[in-house]
Amino acid sequence: MTPVTSTERERVRADLVRARSARSAREGLIKGILVLAALLSIATTTAIVFTLLQQTLSFFGTVSPWDYFTGTKWTPLLAGDQQSFGVLPLLWGTFYLTGIGLLVAIPCGLLAAIYLSEFAKPRVRKAVKPILELLAGMPTIIFGYFALTFVTPTILRGLLGIPVKQFNGLSAGLVLGILVIPTIASVSEDAMRSVPSSLREGAYGLGAGRLQVALRVVFPAALSGIVAALILGASRAVGETVIILIAGGQEPSMTLNPTQSFQSMASFIAATARGDIPQNTLKYETIFVVGFTLFCVTLLLNGVSAKVVGRFRQVYE
């Protein structure tokens, strides 16, 4: 072997350094691209908040926030004295219909979850879960069609003989409930299944029956997850648009009577905002104010849900 001259050694070293720096430059570039993609989600949020806030502020330049948040008449599309920007009827419509939905979805979803987690044989579980998943994957437009053409005429008017309007809150609320059942059922089932079996075995050892174990041991232990499931379901119902748009009517109202027509925040936005809506008008700005209100309500619900999970989570081992 001939001895390596110092100039050769220098050359090899330079080559190595160059290769390494090219390599690290490429690695750096790739990381940069990935960071850019991750930043897009931040940009999306910023864009949402920015557009909503900008138009909302401009809206509040014309209409006082007090009138908006306490007014009981929502008639933004009328002219002159008839025009009024009280958001309460939309908030009422949103929460009232969500309430009707939850009245169906909470008992149904929780009972289904308890059954699937604590009682069902694995074979039955395997058969029932796809039904819930199928319901969860259905486009909401089909639920809306169902509410309008089946629940209102056949079930409410026909079977139950309730004199509902063609577009009414009861039908929309009930179908909203059906929509939310799978969310509540599957999230709270996950929470109950993650309760360690040692707890169940301990209770059985003390002579508890199946029902007692399910209701007094597993259910309380999984409570934080169950509450989170309920809030998640509520938040889904609050943001749902088309069912209410199709079957709930498009009249903002503050009545307790579910046979009447209602409008929710989301359904107002979809009914009013179309591609051809003239820009820089008060009508255009109402979409953003209502959108911002809806955005804040869902954000609040999610924050509460995260807090609940954080605070009441039981940690086992």
Added chain:
Amino acid sequence: MTGAQIAANALEGIRHGERKRLAAQLFNGLMYGAIGLAFLALVALIGQTAVKGLPGLSLQFLTNFPSRINPSTSGAQSAIVGTVYLTLLTAVFVIPVGIATALYLEEYADKTRWWNRLIEVNIQNLAAVPSVVYGILGLAFIVRGPLGLGPVLLAGGLTLGLLVLPVVIIVARESIRAVPPSIRDGALALGATKWQTVSRQVLPSARAGIVTGVILSLSRAIGETAPLLVIGAASSPRFNPSGLNDAFTALPIQIFTWTQDPNPQFVDQAATASIVLLLILLGMNGIAIVLRHRYEQRW
């Protein structure tokens, strides 16, 4: 204790047991009722759609353009084509961006840094924003404002892409996290760079979960009505979009338009179009299952 007392106690015990059994039976009934109700709702939902929609389902319905006057020559071609284009566009946008974000968060990001935690929390929150709000974003930012594309196919695809992006990121992260660290360690020990490890070992191993997640997210995008309504999808156009900058419609929009029609025959067409939409979703779910089995890996 006298014999009478013992007998009374025993009887009480039996009664207590009976009450317990009764309660258990009652609760059983309630649980079956709940499952039954969900099942019945699903049957009624599909049944109503099938009964009203199946008679109208024909080749003609698939190939004709929607009519506003004559239900018998009306069809859903522009809506079907629009939905297919929208899906492809959404996929082209959401697959690279979603996977890149997931890779960054799982493989590169230092989780103790506040900005990385901010990105994570932000994505969780974005996933919970109602779809109609994405419609407002699309209208103000993509259709008008900074991008100013107008109510065209590209704007629809981008809006739906932003809508499902958080879901894709969350699912992709879960699949990437499920790849055992030993795979990465092995690759790094053999001298692979970070990116070589990620692109040749981690990504292929996480393929099954990512593909399934992407398809399921896309099927959520297909069923969305509200954002497309808000950004101004056309109702009942008698043409297919000829390019990215052309007006478009989609099946949910067409279904919505038909439910609003005073003519009951058109309302029935809403059911027929719903069947088409459900068949497309069924097909996509089928593909997801096949791909999942094909790529699935066990460690």
